Amino acid sequence: MSLPRIENGSRRDFLRGAVQAAGGLTLAIYLPGTQAAEPPAAAPEFEPNAFVRIGADGVVTVIAKHVEMGQGAYTGLATLVAEELDAAWAQVRVEGAPADAGRYNNLAFGPFQGTGGSTAIANSWEQLRKAGASARAMLVSAAAAQWQVPAGEIGVSEGVVSHGARKASFGELAPAAALLPVPAGVPLKSAQDFKLIGKQAPRKDSADKVNGRAQFTQDLHLPGMLTAVVAHPPRFGATVKSFDATKAKAVKGVVNVVRIPTGVAVLAQDTWSAKKGRDALKIVWDESKAFKLGSEEILARYRTLARQPGLVAHNSGDADAALARSGRVLRASYDFPYLAHAAMEPLNCVVRIGDNECELWYGAQFQSIDQSSVAALLGLPPEKVKINMLYAGGSFGRRASKDADYVLEAVHIAKASKSRAPVKMVWLREDDMKGAYYRPAFHHALEASLGEDGRPTAWRHRLAGQSILAGTVFGGMIKDGIDAVSVEGAANLPYGIPAMRVELHSPSDIPVPVHWWRSVGSTHTAYSTETFIDELANSAGQDPVAYRLALLDQHPRHAGVLKLAAEKAGWGQPLAVGANGARRGRGVAVHEAFGSYVAEVAEVTVSADGSFSVDRVVCAVDCGIVVNPDVVRAQVEGGVGFALSAALHGAITLKDGAVEQSNFHDYAPIRITEMPRVEVHIMPSAEKPTGIGEPGVPPLAPALANALAAATGKRVRSLPIRTEELKA
Amino acid sequence: MGKLTVNGVVREYEAEDDTPLLWVIREQLGLTGTKYGCGVAQCGACTVHIDGQPIRSCVYPASAVTATQKITTIEGLSKDGSHPIQKAWAALDVPQCGFCQSGMIMAAAALIREKPKCTDADIDAAMTNICRCGTYNRVRKAIHVAVRGGDPATAGLAIERIEGSKA
Numbered sequence: 040m041s042l043p044r045i046e047n048g049s050r051r052d053f054l055r056g057a058v059q060a061a062g063g064l065t066l067a068i069y070l071p072g073t074q075a076a077e078p079p080a081a082a083p084e085f086e087p088n089a090f091v092r093i094g095a096d097g098v099v100t101v102i103a104k105h106v107e108m109g110q111g112a113y114t115g116l117a118t119l120v121a122e123e124l125d126a127a128w129a130q131v132r133v134e135g136a137p138a139d140a141g142r143y144n145n146l147a148f149g150p151f152q153g154t155g156g157s158t159a160i161a162n163s164w165e166q167l168r169k170a171g172a173s174a175r176a177m178l179v180s181a182a183a184a185q186w187q188v189p190a191g192e193i194g195v196s197e198g199v200v201s202h203g204a205r206k207a208s209f210g211e212l213a214p215a216a217a218l219l220p221v222p223a224g225v226p227l228k229s230a231q232d233f234k235l236i237g238k239q240a241p242r243k244d245s246a247d248k249v250n251g252r253a254q255f256t257q258d259l260h261l262p263g264m265l266t267a268v269v270a271h272p273p274r275f276g277a278t279v280k281s282f283d284a285t286k287a288k289a290v291k292g293v294v295n296v297v298r299i300p301t302g303v304a305v306l307a308q309d310t311w312s313a314k315k316g317r318d319a320l321k322i323v324w325d326e327s328k329a330f331k332l333g334s335e336e337i338l339a340r341y342r343t344l345a346r347q348p349g350l351v352a353h354n355s356g357d358a359d360a361a362l363a364r365s366g367r368v369l370r371a372s373y374d375f376p377y378l379a380h381a382a383m384e385p386l387n388c389v390v391r392i393g394d395n396e397c398e399l400w401y402g403a404q405f406q407s408i409d410q411s412s413v414a415a416l417l418g419l420p421p422e423k424v425k426i427n428m429l430y431a432g433g434s435f436g437r438r439a440s441k442d443a444d445y446v447l448e449a450v451h452i453a454k455a456s457k458s459r460a461p462v463k464m465v466w467l468r469e470d471d472m473k474g475a476y477y478r479p480a481f482h483h484a485l486e487a488s489l490g491e492d493g494r495p496t497a498w499r500h501r502l503a504g505q506s507i508l509a510g511t512v513f514g515g516m517i518k519d520g521i522d523a524v525s526v527e528g529a530a531n532l533p534y535g536i537p538a539m540r541v542e543l544h545s546p547s548d549i550p551v552p553v554h555w556w557r558s559v560g561s562t563h564t565a566y567s568t569e570t571f572i573d574e575l576a577n578s579a580g581q582d583p584v585a586y587r588l589a590l591l592d593q594h595p596r597h598a599g600v601l602k603l604a605a606e607k608a609g610w611g612q613p614l615a616v617g618a619n620g621a622r623r624g625r626g627v628a629v630h631e632a633f634g635s636y637v638a639e640v641a642e643v644t645v646s647a648d649g650s651f652s653v654d655r656v657v658c659a660v661d662c663g664i665v666v667n668p669d670v671v672r673a674q675v676e677g678g679v680g681f682a683l684s685a686a687l688h689g690a691i692t693l694k695d696g697a698v699e700q701s702n703f704h705d706y707a708p709i710r711i712t713e714m715p716r717v718e719v720h721i722m723p724s725a726e727k728p729t730g731i732g733e734p735g736v737p738p739l740a741p742a743l744a745n746a747l748a749a750a751t752g753k754r755v756r757s758l759p760i761r762t763e764e765l766k767a
Numbered sequence: 768m769g770k771l772t773v774n775g776v777v778r779e780y781e782a783e784d785d786t787p788l789l790w791v792i793r794e795q796l797g798l799t800g801t802k803y804g805c806g807v808a809q810c811g812a813c814t815v816h817i818d819g820q821p822i823r824s825c826v827y828p829a830s831a832v833t834a835t836q837k838i839t840t841i842e843g844l845s846k847d848g849s850h851p852i853q854k855a856w857a858a859l860d861v862p863q864c865g866f867c868q869s870g871m872i873m874a875a876a877a878l879i880r881e882k883p884k885c886t887d888a889d890i891d892a893a894m895t896n897i898c899r900c901g902t903y904n905r906v907r908k909a910i911h912v913a914v915r916g917g918d919p920a921t922a923g924l925a926i927e928r929i930e931g932s933k934a
Contacts, residue, residue: 244862246848250847385803468805
């Protein structure tokens with residue numbers, strides 16, 4: 040089969056080429072378990088390791104092991120290689136790596152290839168710089184040999200290797216460099232010598248994303264390909280009892296209708312026909328085992344649970360005793376709804392099943408799970424499942440499937456079709472919205488006692504909500520019944536409180552599929568802890584920033600961003616008076632997620648009817664050494680927008696077990712009119728880089744709620760925010 | 768058999784009368800820069816121009832468009848990404864995931880054509896597209912940059928840049 044060239048996908052096997060003929064030129068530390076056996080290809084390319092390839096045309100191709108889903112991974116990874124290679128930024132392009140955990144595993148995840156937890160740059164920081172540095176050393180060695188000069192006298196700058204007046208491009212040296220041994224222990228640059236890291240290298244994906252050429256899964260068309268749209272059950276746990284496809288098959292363009300474990304799929308020549316066919320299906324669902332509770336009933340259960348002791352996630356001092364004997368106890372409880380990721384590109388995947396092999400095209404986020412799951416379904420060895428990387432039109436965690444759900448659905452359809460035609464499975468927006476894998480709903484109950492000086496003497500925090508990890512391949516990460524991602528941000532509360540107890544209820548009888556959603560546990564723990572500490576500060580009659588700082592003396596990075604955000608926001612200076620008597624307020628929150636520290640100060644204007652605008656959000660970020668400051672800014676700006684959508688409008692609700700929302704009219708992201716002015720200030724740091732895709736999200740909602748409280752005196756204890764609660 | 772004039776070329780297609788223009792553009796004409804995001808005219812990822820006016824092609828039947836009407840898609844906005852909006856977009860690195868951006872750019876291009884000195888209020892009224900990555904502030908800045916003549920230094924992103932953005 041002749042397949043179209045995928046410009047931004049992986050297009051070849053990376054260890055084929057002259058480097059192999061030269062004696063298996065691979066870097067053992069980068070390439071565990073790689074077999075070198077292929078004969079040389081016609082056009083020799085310099086491929087010193089799994090992450091960089093330099094052609095005779097001088098193009099430096101960086102092979103990105105992480106998906107580009109908007110977070111800037113392609114740009115950041117390329118920057119690391121280009122920095123040590125001393126390449127010109129313009130000569131660098133990026134290609135998605137194939138599924139091969141032996142070469143492309145996430146070093147933060149172990150022998151597992153995947154993107155998540157804001158780890159892309161953090162885990163690649165040394166690995167990809169070493170890849171660039173060793174390639175540079177080989178180019179220098181090749182030049183030294185040609186020019187008969189000591190390698191130490193050769194310089195490299197902007198993709199040009201030079202010695203005095205002699206110069207050679209990377210492309211000219213690549214064939215000779217390919218024949219050299221890979222050096223060991225090449226030193227990396229000192230930070231003061233960085234030319235790209237810490238500067239703003241333009242994003243590698245912008246050009247194709249402004250002219251429509253960037254290739255997403257939705258855009259892929261293979262010869263003979265069919266498009267599949269699926270009818271899913273109306274309730275979780277329901278199954279197909281029977282179906283009548285007569286009318287579906289009568290739709291022009293419909294080719295086949297197949298039953299799969301997750302429903303009934305209609306295959307057609309095009310998407311519109313497949314959708315019409317799907318809508319014409321008559322399906323009788325077996326709902327005898329379907330889940331039929333509503334959101335209110337679920338939260339009511341959680342509220343009951345939170346009145347009982349749970350499993351202990353953190354315990355220091357004797358919080359129960361301190362609370363019992365204190366005369367000054369504050370209590371608050373919070374409800375959080377289910378949330379959908381609702382990335383702009385609804386879920387999809389292209390699959391072609393061949394003879395003893397299978398090929399997939401999509402924006403894969405957990406390649407290792409997807410690959411092994413597909414292999415198991417088809418009875419293939421994992422290496423016979425090839426994944427071609429395309430851009431992902433957002434993900435926010437959704438494509439990091441713990442059970443390869445949507446990928447397997449595509450493969451099931453192709454398998455059930457008993458045809459060799461490639462299949463593009465397409466979820467329409469409604470399928471995506473109702474398709475579960477939601478941020479779990481949670482209820483939190485907090486209690487704290489205050490001492491004479493107003494400082495908290497005890498803190499007890501109970502959380503009730505579904506475990507994301509339970510029953511998945513990550514179940515082994517649950518220790519003593521505690522799913523760490525349920526309590527992250529709560530069990531490690533940074534404030535210096537003498538007695539702290541955090542307890543968790545993880546009800547196992549709610550079968551709604553739940554999933555990580557941009558910043559995971561911190562999406563709810565930052566809200567409850569940072570609004571509650573604000574209440575304590577108010578109750579103590581103290582300034583919220585000063586109150587927090589006094590409790591953060593052991594946490595300088597929290598304190599650092601908090602002070603920076605407060606300073607830049609003009610904390611302590613009065614806000615301009617609102618027009619027509621509108622109430623104004625400023626609120627703050629600070630939170631650590633994925634090793635990065637973010638403080639945000641929000642300013643609001645609240646009208647008498649409770650409607651409000653978020654006028655300005657000032658953010659301070661400490662994510663270690665910054666590889667690309669503008670990508671960091673963009674991620675925090677975007678994180679504010681993403682979090683604000685949830686705070687203002689985000690709720691997936693169930694009624695009798697059925698999801699009530701279906702599209703953007705009833706699950707409304709913010710639009711441009713609701714986007715506040717966002718300022719991002721980056722804390723200088725010499726620490727290793729940590730994540731930035733997620734950490735901008737958690738502080739926004741609590742900072743906003745604290746600002747609303749400052750303006751109105753009213754505390755928002757249930758999300759999304761209801762403006763009627765804020766009436767004057 | 769229907770006929771459409773897309774990006775200056777008359778193209779033939781075959782589809783049922785109810786088929787939205789979006790799917791004809793994407794799947795029959797192979798112009799995939801225009802995206803499906805919601806199918807109900809909410810998100811604007813499918814925005815194209817008909818005779819210069821931005822429309823949401825996911826709910827606009829192809830059969831309602833005549834061959835004398837001129838359809839412009841992102842592929843036809845410029846040959847080389849040189850439309851002022853595209854240049855401003857690239858200069859400010861507006862896109863994140865990029866999926867909504869074709870529609871955003873088409874909406875913005877229609878706006879500045881209609882209102883060459885557009886204000887923030889004009890932007891608020893015209894740019895109703897959804898971006899889940901939250902690129903809105905850069906969208907706004909890029910429109911202002913395009914209107915002012917394409918100088919990213921005026922956009923408030925005064926930071927050192929490394930040249931050579933071609934991927």
